[in-house]
Amino acid sequence: MSVWDDVVGQDKVVADLEAAARSARALAEQRQERAGASDAADGASTGTAAMSHAWLITGPPGSGRSNAARAFAAALQCTGDVPGCGQCKPCRDVMSGTHPDVVRLATERLIITMEEVKDLIDQAQRRPWTGRWRVILVEDADRMAERTTNVLLKSIEEPPPQTVWLLCTPSADDVLPTIRSRCRLITLRVPPAQAVADLLVRRDGADPELAERAARASQSHIGLARHLAVDPGAWERRRRLLLAPISLRSxxxxxxxxxxxxxxxxxxxxxxxxxxxxxxxxxxxxxxxxxxxxxxxxxxxxxxxxxxxxxxxxxxxxxxxxxxxxxxxxxxxxxxxxxxxxxxxxxxxxxxxxxxxxxxxxxxxxxxxxxxxxxxxxxxxxxxxxxxxxxxxxxxxxxxxxxx
Ligand SMILES: [Zn+2]
Structure with missing residues (x-):
């Protein structure tokens, strides 16, 4: 079991994020050694090319962007042998949403407010409490007005050395080019239906045959597939919805x-x-x-x-x-x-x-x-x-x- 288990059908993304977590670990260890030896200047150095302070994680709705971002956050904080082990306390805390150094904004509004972003920037300025990094995860970065984005931009341009921004959006075009150009881009694909079905069986205990049908009907949208696989009324509602236009007479x-x-x-x-x-x-x-x-x-x-x-x-x-x-x-x-x-x-x-x-x-x-x-x-x-x-x-x- 590891933190990547629920990031289904995304082998390349997982490989890239795992590599980044490894170099992040090397970077954090160098920093610690330096802090022990002298107070030399901080910043990027050798062998850490795979790590970045700002990430833009994109993928079609339902492909698991926020799952991937959360798994990456866990891998960054992980203290196990392999980053993202899923067993150590930091991994478990991040996955359950209780790690003090992973700040997550998942807005339920149609738009992220200026106050919310200012609060995040404030959080981003702090040093980590217990973890190696201060991770700021914004799930719907596309729900930001341009004015708000500009305020965010300054913080993403020059974050404190231990801060990592993870922004999730459906596509790279959903944020301003100025933000995009400062982030490393990670792109999730639509996962294969079979991979989604397997996840529903393993994670949600769904019936295999039903899970496969649900994955296909939802076009591999993980949340939607889950809904169809576990809610008995959902199929009937869907059937009625799809057949409704045919019977309209006036x-x-x-x-x-x-x-x-x-x-x-x-x-x-x-x-x-x-x-x-x-x-x-x-x-x-x-x-x-x-x-x-x-x-x-x-x-x-x-x-x-x-x-x-x-x-x-x-x-x-x-x-x-x-x-x-x-x-x-x-x-x-x-x-x-x-x-x-x-x-x-x-x-x-x-x-x-x-x-x-x-x-x-x-x-x-x-x-x-x-x-x-x-x-x-x-x-x-x-x-x-x-x-x-x-x-x-x-x-x-x-x-x-x-x-x-
Ligand atoms: Zn771990």
Missing amino acids: VGDAVLAAAELVENAETEAAQATAERDARERTELLRALGMEGDAKVPPSLRAQVRQLEEDQKRRAKRARTDVLDRAMIDLLSFSRDVLAAQLGSDVERVNIDLAEAVDQVARATGPEQSLARIAAIEECRARLRTNASALLAVESLMVQLRPQA
């Missing part, structure tokens, strides 16, 4: 289908966040000296309201993620239809819906499939902005409805 049907889709997304997001929301509220009230259902006095209402606003934002982000998954599923269906129409032998995603795919392929032409794919992509882009989700999905459903 604009009215399309509007209803859109409302149902958005409502389902809201319910699913609420289920995902409800438990945590309630716990946070109880903890806050307790911290404020209140128990149970006591009425919040006016002087403390602002703090409770702040929490509620944060939770509302988080719920919105969760809903956006659920809807985005729905869009990915709809895209896979239309692509399967297009592949059938063109007689292409690319592997189908929706094997369980082959009959419906063939039916749509016969009833329509490739131009229609392309138009549908474009409409879904457009809706997806609109959902990522602040536009009304319902209006975006309504307009999509109207376009997806069978044209006479």
Whole structure:
């Protein structure tokens, strides 16, 4: 067992990060020796070319960027024989999210705020408490406004000698060129479906046959595959979603289908966040000296309201993620239809819906499939902005409805 076990189907990435962790260790040991001998100047020196103070870890959604970043952080702090052993205390602490020198920002907002970034920069300036490095991990570095990025840039340009920045984004184009040029780039690929299936069996105890089907249906999106492999209701929801456009007879049907889709997304997001929301509220009230259902006095209402606003934002982000998954599923269906129409032998995603795919392929032409794919992509882009989700999905459903 090592920290790399969950970084599936990414042999090259693991090899590169492992090599970097080794040279980071050599660098840290040199630094220690130097500190013992004299207070000579710090900085890069011989044999450490594989290490960098700033990393940009990219890969398509669901490919495991943040898993890879976390494993790398563990390997940097590891005190075992081989960096990333997974057994030593630093490895275990990083993997469970409790290492004091690995600061992680995983925003649940649609955008990373200036305050969050200033706090990170502040954290980056400190020396490590117990570890060899101070690691600052930003999971959604693409969710930063340009103004915020510019503040971050200064810290990434000249970090303290023991600080390492790990930025994760879907692609290298998601950050400003100025940031990109200062980071070493690591690119994850879409993992093979079989590797994702194996992970679900090993890590989540999923049934092998179901795991394989889920990995394929999710197009190797690890989180989505897990969802399908462990939630019995997920397949049925997915099936209904994909078959919905076929049965739409009128604009009215399309509007209803859109409302149902958005409502389902809201319910699913609420289920995902409800438990945590309630716990946070109880903890806050307790911290404020209140128990149970006591009425919040006016002087403390602002703090409770702040929490509620944060939770509302988080719920919105969760809903956006659920809807985005729905869009990915709809895209896979239309692509399967297009592949059938063109007689292409690319592997189908929706094997369980082959009959419906063939039916749509016969009833329509490739131009229609392309138009549908474009409409879904457009809706997806609109959902990522602040536009009304319902209006975006309504307009999509109207376009997806069978044209006479
Ligand atoms: Zn270790």
